[in-house]
Amino acid sequence: MGEEEEEVVLSTVERFSSPGKGRGLRAARGSFSRGDLLLVAQPFSATLADDERGRFCDHCFARKDKLSHCGKCKQAYYCNAQCQRADWPSHRLDCDGLRQLGPQWTPGERVRLVARILIKLKMNKDKCASEGLLTLEEMESHMEELDNEQREAIGQEITALHHYYSRQLEIPGNEEMVEIFSKVKCNGFTVEDEELNHIGAALYPSLALLNHSCDHNCVVTFRGSAAQVRALREIKQGEELFISYIDLLYPTEDRNERLREMYFFTCHCCHCQSQHLDDKKLAIRELSEPPSPESVREVIKYSKFMVGEFRTAKRSKTGTELLEMCERCLERQASVLSESNVYLLHMAYQAMGVCLFVEQWERALDYGLQVIKQYCKLYPRLSLNVASLWLKIGQLQTNLDHTSAATKSFSKALAIMEVTHGKDHPYIEELRTAVKSRAGKI
Numbered sequence: 115m116g117e118e119e120e121e122v123v124l125s126t127v128e129r130f131s132s133p134g135k136g137r138g139l140r141a142a143r144g145s146f147s148r149g150d151l152l153l154v155a156q157p158f159s160a161t162l163a164d165d166e167r168g169r170f171c172d173h174c175f176a177r178k179d180k181l182s183h184c185g186k187c188k189q190a191y192y193c194n195a196q197c198q199r200a201d202w203p204s205h206r207l208d209c210d211g212l213r214q215l216g217p218q219w220t221p222g223e224r225v226r227l228v229a230r231i232l233i234k235l236k237m238n239k240d241k242c243a244s245e246g247l248l249t250l251e252e253m254e255s256h257m258e259e260l261d262n263e264q265r266e267a268i269g270q271e272i273t274a275l276h277h278y279y280s281r282q283l284e285i286p287g288n289e290e291m292v293e294i295f296s297k298v299k300c301n302g303f304t305v306e307d308e309e310l311n312h313i314g315a316a317l318y319p320s321l322a323l324l325n326h327s328c329d330h331n332c333v334v335t336f337r338g339s340a341a342q343v344r345a346l347r348e349i350k351q352g353e354e355l356f357i358s359y360i361d362l363l364y365p366t367e368d369r370n371e372r373l374r375e376m377y378f379f380t381c382h383c384c385h386c387q388s389q390h391l392d393d394k395k396l397a398i399r400e401l402s403e404p405p406s407p408e409s410v411r412e413v414i415k416y417s418k419f420m421v422g423e424f425r426t427a428k429r430s431k432t433g434t435e436l437l438e439m440c441e442r443c444l445e446r447q448a449s450v451l452s453e454s455n456v457y458l459l460h461m462a463y464q465a466m467g468v469c470l471f472v473e474q475w476e477r478a479l480d481y482g483l484q485v486i487k488q489y490c491k492l493y494p495r496l497s498l499n500v501a502s503l504w505l506k507i508g509q510l511q512t513n514l515d516h517t518s519a520a521t522k523s524f525s526k527a528l529a530i531m532e533v534t535h536g537k538d539h540p541y542i543e544e545l546r547t548a549v550k551s552r553a554g555k556i
Contacts, residue, residue: 126141126142126143126144126146126152127139127140127141127142127152127153127355128140128142129247129248129323130354132325132354135325136254136325137248137323138323138324138325138354138355139153139247139323139324139325139354139355140352140353140354140355141349141350141351141352141353141355142351142352143351144351145348145349145350145351146345146348146349147345147348148345148346148347148348148496148533149344149345149532149533149534149536149537150344150345151342151343151344151536152332152343152344152345152355153320153321153342153343154340154341154342154343155244155318155320155321155340155341155342155343156243156244156318156339156340157244157316157317157318157339157340157341158231158234158242158244158245158250158316158317158318158319159204159227159230159231159234159316159317160175160227160230160305160314160315160316160317160339161204161223161226161227161230161314161315161316162175162313162314163223163312163313163314163315164217164220164223166313166314167189167190167191168181168183168191170191170313170314171191171192171193171197171338172190172191172192172197172201172205173192173193173197173198173200173201173339174193174197174338174339175305175313175314175336175338175339176193176338177307178193181193182194182195182198184198184205184209186209186210186213187208187209187210187212187213188213189212189213189216190205190208190209190212203233203234203237204230204233204234206282207226207229207230207233207279207282207283208221208226211278219278221274221275221277221278221279222271222274223314223315224271224295224298224299224302224315225271225274225275225278227298227302227315227316227317228271228275228291228294228295228298229275229278229279229282229283231250231294231298231317232279232283232285232286232294233282233283235250236283236284244318244319244320245319245320246320247319247320247323248319248320248322248323249319250297250317250319252319253297253300253301253319253322254297254300254301254322255293255294255296255297255300256296256300256377256378257292257293257296259378260292260296265292268291268292268295268296268299269292271295272288272291272292272295275291297317298317299376300376300377300378301317301318301319301321301322302315302316302317303315303316303317303318303321303334303341305336305339305341306336307336307541308335308505308531308535308539308541308542309502309505309506310498310499310502314339316339316341318341321334321341321343324343324355324356324357325354325356325357326356326357326358326359326360326373326377326379326381327356327357327358327381327383327385328358328362328366328369328381328383328385328386328390329356329383329384329385329390330346330356330357330358330494331345331346331347331349331353331355331356332344332345332346332349332355332356332357333346333357333358333496333498333534334357335498335534335535335539337535337539337540342535342536343355343357344533344534344535344536346494346496346533346534356383359373359376359377360372360373360376361499362493362494362497363395363456363459363460363489363492363493363499364395364456365389365391365392365395365396365456366385366386366389366390366392369381369386370386391492394452394454394491394492395454395455395456395492396414396455396456397451397452397454397455398410398450398451398452398455399448399449399450399451399452400452405449405450409450410450413446413447413449413450413451414457416443416446416447417443417447417451417457417458417460417461418457420439420443420461421457421460423439424436424439424440424443424461424464427439433468433471433472434472436464436468436471437465437468437469437472437474440461440462440464440465440468441465443461444458444461444462444465447461453484453487453488454488454491454492456492459485459488459489459492462481462484462485463481463485465477465481466478466481466482466485466506469481470506470510475510475513475514476514478510479507479510479511479514482503482506482507482510483507485503486500486503486504486507489503495530496530496533496534497530498530498534500530501526501527501530501531501534502527504523504524504526504527504530505523505524505527507523508520508521508523508524508527511523517552520552521549521552521553524545524548524549524552525549527545528542528545528546528549531545532546
């Protein structure tokens, strides 16, 4: 990759006015089958996560063993000179700071992304290739719907932008910056690798046309920094394309609370109207003496509180302390909540992650198998979350020399990812080869 690549918009996809939703994207003619590629979107701007430098190219996000670093700061890494030249207009904003301060140069990911957007707006007065279906100017900001807390958070980011970049950038006035940060907040994407690890952030104007549904028919995955939209089931001519903006594990009320907080709307899809699977997601243990409604409310309240507590604790506590924290929570939850209850599943998944961190493979596998059993019932069949967990379980089984079980786990991940990522994706080709090789050794 070098200069900005053209966005690939297939002729069967078009922008339209979606009733009750504003703008949308639909199948213009013909029909799509499961796994078909609908759109390839290049980022208007993108930035690699700080802790992924050296593993991925700072420009195209390709993962390679041998990358060349920037000769000045030695902190940014590239596939080749072409990628380095293409990234220089953006990287120069950070180069001196990285050279002088190294890891102490910490503007924050969204602040860095906005700085890159500003430099691109200054350099490109005409519409960019990444604005094939929607321009940056047309994107929704929902500025008028920001509450005081959200405005204060954006104000802090604007202050950081001035602190880190005022020497390199001509920064617009406050209201214009609030609008830009709001657009990034509502429309920006977390770029993830094939195992759903966070590797960066990007803005794709054309993808902002994709509306949300909990009963979505499309999925966005990444190939480097390019975003790919694929069909999850048959899509007929004139049918709107939907993706999910949020984690679909949680019950209807929780999902819509998240949508209102982040995107300022409530979902009225068929799954939300029917409260699809909420009975299983909020299930209580079947006991000879059922727990009282009050005790159930207390455990649910405690579980939600512990989500935030654990997130905060990860910054300061040791792996052993975090595991003890998880297990205390799980013990209290298990006295009331069913094994399919999402709040119990959330903490079991966290416990698995801690066990991975402290290299307790057997315990991590036990938690993983406990969680995947329920994930397969609660998530959509072609869920990236399910595929990602099968990959983790397969790797654990490999570490423990459970070769036959590992092959089955990797095969289950592969069956999902051939649809979500495409059979020609480099990672999928590697995974397919590895599965065939393992199968031959059993």
